[in-house]
Amino acid sequence: MAGESLTVDGVKVSYSDVQVLAGVSIDVAPGEFIALLGSSGCGKTTLLRAISGFVPVDAGRVLVSDRDVTNAPPDKRGMAMVFQSYALWPHMTAAQNIGYGLRLRKVARIELDRRVAETMSLLGLDGLGSRLVTQLSGGQRQRVALGRALAVEPQTLLLDEPLSNLDARIRQSVRHEIKALQQQLQITAIHVTHDREEAMVMADRIVILDRGNIAQIGTPEDVYNRPRSSFVAAFMGADNVIPLTAKRDEGALRVSASDDHADAVLSIADGDEGANLVGTGDGELAAHFRSEAARLVEVSDRPQGSLVLFGKVIQTSYPGGIYRYTIDMGGRNYLVDDPKKLAVGDAVGICLPAQSLHLFPANPTEAS
Amino acid sequence: MMSFHRVLHDERVWSFALVAPALVTVGLLFIYPLGFSAVSAFSAEEGGWTFANFIKAFDLYSNDILFTVVIVSLSTVLIGFFAIAIGGYLTLGENPYAVAILKWLYRWPLFIPFIVAAQLMRTFLAKNGLMNNLIVGSGLLEPMQTQSFLDWRGIVITFVWKQTPFVALLVAGAMASLDRSMIESARNLGASRIRILVEIILPQVRPTIVVGLILSFVVMMSVLSVPIMINAQTPTMLTVDMAFRINAYGDYGVANALGFISYLMTGVVAWIYLRQGVRQGAAP
Numbered sequence: 001m002a003g004e005s006l007t008v009d010g011v012k013v014s015y016s017d018v019q020v021l022a023g024v025s026i027d028v029a030p031g032e033f034i035a036l037l038g039s040s041g042c043g044k045t046t047l048l049r050a051i052s053g054f055v056p057v058d059a060g061r062v063l064v065s066d067r068d069v070t071n072a073p074p075d076k077r078g079m080a081m082v083f084q085s086y087a088l089w090p091h092m093t094a095a096q097n098i099g100y101g102l103r104l105r106k107v108a109r110i111e112l113d114r115r116v117a118e119t120m121s122l123l124g125l126d127g128l129g130s131r132l133v134t135q136l137s138g139g140q141r142q143r144v145a146l147g148r149a150l151a152v153e154p155q156t157l158l159l160d161e162p163l164s165n166l167d168a169r170i171r172q173s174v175r176h177e178i179k180a181l182q183q184q185l186q187i188t189a190i191h192v193t194h195d196r197e198e199a200m201v202m203a204d205r206i207v208i209l210d211r212g213n214i215a216q217i218g219t220p221e222d223v224y225n226r227p228r229s230s231f232v233a234a235f236m237g238a239d240n241v242i243p244l245t246a247k248r249d250e251g252a253l254r255v256s257a258s259d260d261h262a263d264a265v266l267s268i269a270d271g272d273e274g275a276n277l278v279g280t281g282d283g284e285l286a287a288h289f290r291s292e293a294a295r296l297v298e299v300s301d302r303p304q305g306s307l308v309l310f311g312k313v314i315q316t317s318y319p320g321g322i323y324r325y326t327i328d329m330g331g332r333n334y335l336v337d338d339p340k341k342l343a344v345g346d347a348v349g350i351c352l353p354a355q356s357l358h359l360f361p362a363n364p365t366e367a368s
Numbered sequence: 369m370m371s372f373h374r375v376l377h378d379e380r381v382w383s384f385a386l387v388a389p390a391l392v393t394v395g396l397l398f399i400y401p402l403g404f405s406a407v408s409a410f411s412a413e414e415g416g417w418t419f420a421n422f423i424k425a426f427d428l429y430s431n432d433i434l435f436t437v438v439i440v441s442l443s444t445v446l447i448g449f450f451a452i453a454i455g456g457y458l459t460l461g462e463n464p465y466a467v468a469i470l471k472w473l474y475r476w477p478l479f480i481p482f483i484v485a486a487q488l489m490r491t492f493l494a495k496n497g498l499m500n501n502l503i504v505g506s507g508l509l510e511p512m513q514t515q516s517f518l519d520w521r522g523i524v525i526t527f528v529w530k531q532t533p534f535v536a537l538l539v540a541g542a543m544a545s546l547d548r549s550m551i552e553s554a555r556n557l558g559a560s561r562i563r564i565l566v567e568i569i570l571p572q573v574r575p576t577i578v579v580g581l582i583l584s585f586v587v588m589m590s591v592l593s594v595p596i597m598i599n600a601q602t603p604t605m606l607t608v609d610m611a612f613r614i615n616a617y618g619d620y621g622v623a624n625a626l627g628f629i630s631y632l633m634t635g636v637v638a639w640i641y642l643r644q645g646v647r648q649g650a651a652p
Contacts, residue, residue: 054552075558087549091571101557152557 095129293356
């Protein structure tokens with residue numbers, strides 16, 4: 001088993017009059033694990049189905065190792081799919097489910113039994129081969145579904161939210177198992193999910209989709225630390241937004257003071273030090289940040305290279321080890337953890353280091 | 369403790385009162401006539417129990433009994449085949465127009481009563497009927513070579529035409545309710561449509577097919593108009609013989625014996641069905 005490269009080139013798909021994919025292009029290297037991430041209705045499952053051949057494409061091409069498979073039937077693409085509902089056949093045993101693809105390929109009985117046994121032991125399903133799939137637990141069914149796809153030794157494995165029916169605890173471990181398996185077999189994998197953490201943990205690169213378009217493609221570190229748009233920043237958890245007015249000043253950004261925040265000089269250097277700036281940085285900006293990046297300071301403090309927001313404690317709690325405060329700032333609430341004890345009503349500063357800020361033009365049309 | 373018993377007693381009275389009308393209807397209109405005809409089948413005219421009616425029935429009509437079994441069984445097999453083909457195409461067909469047309473067309477015979485269906489077939493299958501006219505018109509046969517289909521073949525054709533939509537309706541519904549991704553996963557592994565139908569879909573809708581076919585079997589066993597109108601010769605079906613014994617001779621004894629034999633035939637089919645149900649229910 002070895003992965004092949006996969007190229008999606010300008011693929012457009014519509015359902016009746018509604019355009020679901022508006023010209024999507026992705027290059028996947030052999031053996032790479034790609035996650036298609038997005039909220040429901042963004043087109044991620046449609047993209048997977050277009051790649052697998054279950055959905056005809058209106059325009060564009062799908063290439064497997066430079067071989068054009070755009071119009072090839074689903075079974076002639078060297079791809080095997082794991083379905084969200086597992087789609088196991090309830091009248092067959094686990095072994096029959098796993099061996100079905102081999103039976104279709106007319107693999108001899110002895111060889112078939114050997115490969116089914118091999119696949120089952122690879123997935124930790126030893127001894128369950130003769131059980132009907134209806135007698136298996138959710139986690140075991142998920143493995144059978146994976147085994148059925150892997151048994152035919154595909155070059156590309158397509159995973160359509162295969163973990164969404166598992167409970168949280170099992171999901172954690174199965175993530176790592178699938179990833180380890182994919183690396184061991186060196187097959188190319190495309191994984192559809194709406195779970196950010198799942199995509200981060202499993203994928204080599206993440207493709208974030210927004211209304212049928214690719215919002216960003218990048219490594220987990222890239223999309224997390226360097227989102228290229230307001231949408232990606234919010235989707236990756238930096239969903240607190242404050243408006244800023246700023247002016248570019250060589251390698252830094254001068255932020256003017258307002259009722260909500262103090263003035264500041266923020267580094268926009270590349271790397272870990274500076275803020276993630278998209279656009280010129282002049283004029284009205286939308287600053288995104290994650291609550292966990294914030295810490296509390298005195299209202300009068302002005303730590304260098306950080307932005308200080310003015311807020312008031314409206315609720316306190318002690319989850320253990322650290323205090324958790326609900327801070328009101330201009331009518332919006334933020335949860336901020338801090339080791340210092342404060343009381344309800346205290347005025348505080350929320351300190352945001354430059355590197356925790358993602359800055360986008362407030363009006364996206366000015367981005368270019 | 370007393371009041372608890374009283375409540376229990378009251379509840380039983382009420383629940384019995386609620387099912388009573390249904391029970392009485394079933395008893396009067398079904399159990400009683402069935403029991404009466406069974407008793408009458410074993411009764412001699414001069415009183416006492418006898419097998420004479422059955423002996424006479426077998427003497428006169430053993431060919432018809434065989435004929436009925438063969439006709440109804442053959443029709444059931446053909447109905448099953450066509451219903452699965454229709455359901456399969458509706459589920460797996462890739463040409464949306466053909467699927468839509470078939471979906472619209474296949475149900476029509478459902479709305480046509482047996483007697484009208486038989487009349488239609490008389491004009492269609494006769495020696496100079498519509499079917500032969502079409503064949504002659506297309507130049508495939510000479511007028512002298514044509515033959516009438518108004519015999520056992522006509523009965524089978526009518527039964528299949530009339531009952532296939534009923535079974536197809538049930539089967540197509542069951543197929544449509546299967547998780548679509550079960551079909552896609554087989555397709556993804558390279559299964560052809562015919563293999564998907566036989567290996568993936570049919571095993572899962574088998575109970576529905578069996579129910580549909582058993583109901584059709586029972587209905588066909590009881591149809592009088594079709595054999596009377598299409599096959600006015602011997603051998604013929606038991607329903608015709610029963611009508612004849614009663615209308616021509618007032619011979620209820622033999623008619624009831626024939627009825628009892630029909631009942632046994634459907635009973636065997638029902639037993640097969642129940643046995644399957646028990647087996648499925650018992651499966652862990």
